[in-house]
Each structure stands twice: as structure tokens, then as C-alpha cells.
Amino acid sequence: MAVKTFFCVDAHTCGNPVRLVAGGGPVLHGNNMSEKRQHFLKEYDWIRRGLMFEPRGHDMMSGSILYPPHNPENDVAVLFIETSGCLPMCGHGTIGTITIAIEEGLIKPKVPGIVRMEAPAGLVMIAYKQDGQKVTSVKLTNVPSYLAAENLEAECPGLGRLTFDVSYGGNYYAIIDPQKNFSGLENYAADQLIAWSRELRKRINEQYTFVHPQNPTINSCSHILWAGKTLSDDATARNAVFYGDKAIDRSPCGTGTSARMAQWFAQGKLKVGDEFIHESIIGSKFTGRVEDVVDMEGHKAIIPSIEGWARIYGYNTIKIDDDDPYAYGFQV
Ligand code: PYC
Numbered sequence: 001m002a003v004k005t006f007f008c009v010d011a012h013t014c015g016n017p018v019r020l021v022a023g024g025g026p027v028l029h030g031n032n033m034s035e036k037r038q039h040f041l042k043e044y045d046w047i048r049r050g051l052m053f054e055p056r057g058h059d060m061m062s063g064s065i066l067y068p069p070h071n072p073e074n075d076v077a078v079l080f081i082e083t084s085g086c087l088p089m090c091g092h093g094t095i096g097t098i099t100i101a102i103e104e105g106l107i108k109p110k111v112p113g114i115v116r117m118e119a120p121a122g123l124v125m126i127a128y129k130q131d132g133q134k135v136t137s138v139k140l141t142n143v144p145s146y147l148a149a150e151n152l153e154a155e156c157p158g159l160g161r162l163t164f165d166v167s168y169g170g171n172y173y174a175i176i177d178p179q180k181n182f183s184g185l186e187n188y189a190a191d192q193l194i195a196w197s198r199e200l201r202k203r204i205n206e207q208y209t210f211v212h213p214q215n216p217t218i219n220s221c222s223h224i225l226w227a228g229k230t231l232s233d234d235a236t237a238r239n240a241v242f243y244g245d246k247a248i249d250r251s252p253c254g255t256g257t258s259a260r261m262a263q264w265f266a267q268g269k270l271k272v273g274d275e276f277i278h279e280s281i282i283g284s285k286f287t288g289r290v291e292d293v294v295d296m297e298g299h300k301a302i303i304p305s306i307e308g309w310a311r312i313y314g315y316n317t318i319k320i321d322d323d324d325p326y327a328y329g330f331q332v
Helices: 033-043 045-052 091-103 190-207 254-266
Strands: 003-013 016-023 062-067 076-082 114-119 122-131 134-141 146-156 160-168 172-176 221-228 237-243 275-279 285-296 299-308 310-321
Touching: 003 045, 003 091, 016 045, 016 091, 033 045, 033 076, 045 062, 045 076, 045 310, 062 091, 076 091, 091 114, 091 122, 091 134, 091 254, 091 299, 091 310, 146 190, 146 254, 146 299, 160 190, 160 254, 172 190, 172 254, 190 221, 190 237, 221 254, 237 254, 254 275, 254 285, 254 299
Parallel strands: 016 062, 076 114, 172 221, 237 275
Antiparallel strands: 003 016, 003 310, 062 076, 114 122, 122 134, 134 299, 146 160, 160 172, 221 237, 275 285, 285 299
């Protein structure tokens, strides 16, 4: 019988959970976080399942584990763990992770106020603000984001034929704008969007292939972004982002916002310097901005920034005991 103990700090970013594993994470091998992510998935995925799924987690649970950086110029490296797997990049996860890491003294940035963070998807630069001990905002400058495909079509059981674009912002997103067979996210229950998303994502990945031009381990359309009317006047757009098998992001989704900005930029609706305020299903907001444009293997990509906040709500010492029939979690 083996019992493994994990020391976690629990927080939420604009409503979506972030469980940072501050102690008990495994030693991983690899020259960068992308390689370490592969090692984790091969040998330690039980940790993710045990900490993210019920009974220790829930459908939306999301978290991270800190590692020393591979390049000494950087401050930290991060593995994202989620109900969906280990995402190459997670925006709300970054905002929560950095808030916890700074407030709890888990990292000591070389330059106060700036964190250079290695994610599996690449280097992410972070600027954070503090009021005393409290981190009041985290702004991340994300990996290059680009519009991968336009005007694709797939059949969604229950809705009918949908037209969508696929855009990359650290993960690939199918973006469903209001159209004949979909009148906008505000007109449907979250459970209904989840059921449609699961089937639609399966069909999209059966019909189409998406491979990151520089990292072939990022190779599927993992998320669905449903768009709709904003709740407040100062928001640019609103989304309900589906991830995992049963989750709608409660935050405005950092990689989803990056993907959305890349789509709007490519379609001439945003330019460098423009702000983009994205609203979540619960009305929380991220402020996005198109910081720059770069060439990525022939794709015109934007460098988006995303700013948001997070709050720590607890400390959680979690046991995974082999003797527990639900040691490695379950989903209903
Ligand atoms: O904020 O990038 C994000 C994210 C991905 C999945 C859930 N949140």
C-alpha cells in the first residue's frame, strides 16, 4: 500500500480554479517543459487524475506544478495539469499560478514585478502588480497566436451544420460565432453547450488536422469557443469555452482570448495596440491587447497579452492512497 501526499494551494482566476501543487510533484526528465510534459503524461498521469477529478477535484479543476527553469535567465517553468490532460499553455492557470507563487514566496523573480515563465508551449513573459503582499493583477504576454483555418464546416447533432474558424492561442480553438443554427451562447444552458461541444470536437478532429508549425506534440483542436452577446457595455466580446469533457471555463480563458484576438486580427477587426476586453460565462473579464506581429513559419501571428486577477482561497494537503478505490479519480 502506498500513500502519496501533495501540498496544494487552491485559488481561482476570475472564477476558474487553479490548484498549484507546491510539494509532492514528481521529478521529470527533459530539456524543456514540452519534453517534461511528455514524461509526465507517460509516467505520472495518475497524479493529474487523482488531483483533478472527483472526489478530490471536479469537472472544471485545473492546476499546475512548478519546476526550475531550463534557461538560467528565466525564473520558473510550469506544467499545467487539468481534467483535460496537460495543456501546452493555460492563461487562467498562469494568472493563478503566478499570483500564488508570488504571494506564497514560492518563486523569487530576478526582477521584482517580472516573471519569465517557461510553459510547454514556449516562453511567457509576465508582469504583475502588488499591493503589499497581495498580487492585484497579472499580465502575461503569450506565445505567438494565429488563425489556422477559416470557414470550416461540421455537423453538430442537435444544432445542425455549423461554420467555424480554428485559431491558435496556446491551444487550438474552434470558434463558433452566432449564425443560422446557433443564435449565441446566451440562449442555451451550459449543460447543453457542453454536450454539443463534446460531439462537435470529436467530429472536427475526425474531419480536420491541426498541427502546430513548431511543436508537433500540439496536434488537435482541443477547445470549443462559443460566442455571444456581451453582458456589460465595456466588454468587446463574450465567450463560453469548453475544455476537458465536462467543463465551461468560468474565466474568460487566456488562450481562448489569444486565439480570438488572432482571429479578429487576421480578419482586420483588430490592429496592433488595440485592446480586447473578453467576458466569461459568469461575466468576469480579461483585458487583452495585440502587442506585436511576428512571422511564425509563414503564418502571420500576433503576440497577445492578457491581464486578469486571481485570489487564493485555501491550503489543501491531499492524499492519494492506493488503498482508496477512487485513488485516481472518476467522472460521471
Ligand atoms: O485560460 O487558457 C486558459 C484556459 C484553458 C482551459 C481553461 N482555461
